Amino acid sequence: MTTPLVHAIHPTTLKELRSADDAGRRTVFVTDEEGGAPLRCCLRRSTPGERIALVSYAPLRRWAAESGVDPGAYDEQGPVFIHAEECGGPDGGALPFAQAHRTVRRYSGEGRILGGQLVEPGGFEEAFAEAFADPTVAFVHVRAVEYGCFLFEVRKG
Numbered sequence: 001m002t003t004p005l006v007h008a009i010h011p012t013t014l015k016e017l018r019s020a021d022d023a024g025r026r027t028v029f030v031t032d033e034e035g036g037a038p039l040r041c042c043l044r045r046s047t048p049g050e051r052i053a054l055v056s057y058a059p060l061r062r063w064a065a066e067s068g069v070d071p072g073a074y075d076e077q078g079p080v081f082i083h084a085e086e087c088g089g090p091d092g093g094a095l096p097f098a099q100a101h102r103t104v105r106r107y108s109g110e111g112r113i114l115g116g117q118l119v120e121p122g123g124f125e126e127a128f129a130e131a132f133a134d135p136t137v138a139f140v141h142v143r144a145v146e147y148g149c150f151l152f153e154v155r156k157g
Helices: 011-017 059-067 124-133
Strands: 005-007 029-031 051-057 078-083 102-108 113-119 137-144 150-155
Touching: 011 051, 011 078, 059 137, 059 150, 102 124, 113 124, 124 137
Parallel strands: none
Antiparallel strands: 005 150, 029 051, 051 078, 102 113, 102 137, 137 150
């Protein structure tokens, strides 16, 4: 398999989310006093003093709208942290947020869930290879186990 491509939330979507989130709520920005929030705009943890927002995000809904498919009952939205202002995006380094158990959820080109896998730290390469060995898998979402939140999307490289 070629190297999987990790995708943060797209800058155009981030611009929209900085006004109103996918639940229709006005975005409220705060100063992160403690740091450590997993930012989906640049795929790193926040540092103390950064301005961030916790917004509702519907990654499958947005993908389905761009792809011309109906996600049906698989449409869901959940909380994600983003920077208050435009940032430089991911630095292209190591796989983000990979130091904990995660769920790798597989999706078809029609936006249907094809299954998922609990992945331990160090097991992502194998999980991605297994997922993309199935020709019906169009992309995967990596999600936090403890909250179920969307972390990032991965596509075939």
